[in-house]
Amino acid sequence: MRREQGLVVGLVALSVTAGWVGWSGKVLLLPVAFAFPVLWSQAPTRIAAVLVSAGYFLAASRGLPQGVATYYAVDLWSGILPWATASFAFVAVHTALWSERSRRGRAVGYAIASLLMAVPPFGITGWAHPITAAGVVFPEWGWFGFAIAAAGLAVLTTWLWPAAAIAISGFWLWSAAFWTDPALPEGWREVDLKLGAGLGRESSLQWHRDLIATVQDEAKQGARLIVLPESALGFWTPTVERIWTDGLSGLEVGVLAGAAVAGRDGYDNAIVNITSVGSAVVYRARMPVPGSMWQPWRIWSEHPGGARAHFFANPVAEIDGLRIAPLICYEQLLVWPFLQSMTHAPDVVVAIGNGWWTQATSIVSIQRASALAWARLFGKPVAVSFNI
Template identity: 60%
Template sequence: MCRDYLRPALLILASIAVGVVGWSGHVLLLPVALGFPLLWSFSRSRSVAALVSAGYFLAASRGLPQGVATFYSSDIWPGLLLWLCASLGFVAVHLVLWTNKESVRPFRYFLAAVIMTIPPFGITGWAHPITAAGVLFPGWGWWGLGFMTAGLAGLVTRIWPAVAIALIGLWLWTAASWTEPHLPNGWRGVDLKLGASLGRDVDLHRQRDLVATVRNAASDGARFVVLPETALGFWTPTVARLWTGASGDTDATVIAGATMVDATGYDNVLVAIDRNGGSSILYRERMPVPGSMWQPWRSWFGESGGARADFFTNPVVSIGGRRAAPLICYEQLIVWPILQSMLHDPDFVVAVGNGWWTEGTSIVAIQRAAATAWAKLFAKPLVIAFNT
């Protein structure tokens, strides 16, 4: 009787450890997440597979309750509710597709991995083990993604020890020679530490401080300066005139986050302000944060508000004669936005975020690690700009 309970308990504890370590925010630890499919396949019943899936997902996204509480200035309960609700999709997919038939188990896990990559389940497809492809197969591009997928399927077969040894060998090899993605020539990402005031404090003094920050970066030779998500606050004609007027005093083109509001809702965007005094909307976020930003249920009740999700539009943007793959905040935690962008073979990746609300959690570190892994997989330069 004790043995019947010991094995499931050990599997669940191991899945929690895999989620915590794999998604600790250190890019070279991402391959630890490959332990999840192994533990899922070791489950001897559907209920144990569900608990293993829940343990992994909840551990990997453990910063969400505290982050939500900080964002809404509330107690922990709304964050806990969102945390549990977000896990339902991941658990349901792996619950339904679990099987004790070894012959079909690789196909079932492959199907689960694909489902958690693309909408609708991919909308909350955090902590996807395939993100580790950038650590194990840096520079291999789509071939690396294919080998990573085959490796994940191989971990749920009888030959899993051989597959695990091969993947561990690759992990050690790449870790020994690891280098961070380099910046594109002439580009500079500016990290800020302005907390919750960024994007909310939009007075003239704040805007002038940001202009001065851009000028300092440009004085070091940067021709393109990237500011974090929502750095400019609401993008209005007044703010546009201020920045286009200031751009005449510098040789740098500014790429900055902003918010565009209308009667039906708002867009989370990146704007480009060039050295010739022009400005334009460069990118509209494809997948805002579900719940706190993207609230599609409002339209069901005839209400307006919430951020718009542009899903599969503008996967790459042109700037300075080159093509960039933009990722705003939440898009760095899920898989399909970066893969959609890479289908268009961009020249580099631009990742921005405003993570003031994640203080005390590893969320921003995880976003950085994921963006770094994807840039390494496809051998693309990476520009990162975060506010904390």
């Protein structure tokens, strides 16, 4: 009994370490998350599988309590419940599919769990998915690399795990030795802002003029297309459109920027493409942040609202003769938005976010690392723009 208890304590400690280090925001450390299926498969009981799964996910998502507290201006303890709630799907799926019968049963169970956590509905909270590290281990291998990584994760739950771990570590070290971040297409600029909570909430004329001045400065330095963060434009209205098209007059430059597009039953968290001759909404978020933005329960209330989720819609958009894979904020933590976009062979990944509420956490760094890893897996350039 004591030996088993010691084993469980060791497995939980290692799973916490894997979640903490793998999801530290350093892209080259993402493969540490590959340790999770090994630890999960070593659990001697279902209760131990619960503890291992919870330890990994809670460590990986450790920034959530502080982020919630900042976003809602409440104390840190108020962020504990959303943190625990967010872990429920991950822990429940991996607990239900853990098998005490055989290693083969656990390999099949992990493969199913991995799939479920990659797509809706469970994939809606499918953060910290180890498959994200495929781009670090097998950069530019594309779908073949993805398949090898998925198979490798399953093999890590079998008696062959030492050989699989050695092979994966070898590819990881080789990749790290020659790693280069994806480059931007020629003429593109990614602009990070440090405007805090005001971005998306401030709507004065001067606010827009200041942002336009930033774009004008980039255009004078040769930028052909400029990427601004999520919510940079606030609510997108005909008046705001006119301010921006007038501000770009005489410039051969385009702007990709986040905005909120209002509708009868809510709004879309969107990306707008603007030039001096007009604008177009080119992307509507497939998965806004659950709870704070996407509130599906409101459909039954007298006052429906919140951000709409378009799940599998508009995975790519045509911009400046290129096909882009757009991802807004929360989507960068999930699996299916990336994979769906990649089935359409995009030319560029565009990842934007508004992370002012993540101060003192690693959330934005994790989002950046995730976007870089997926882009490297498929050999795509990536433009990343955040407000903090």
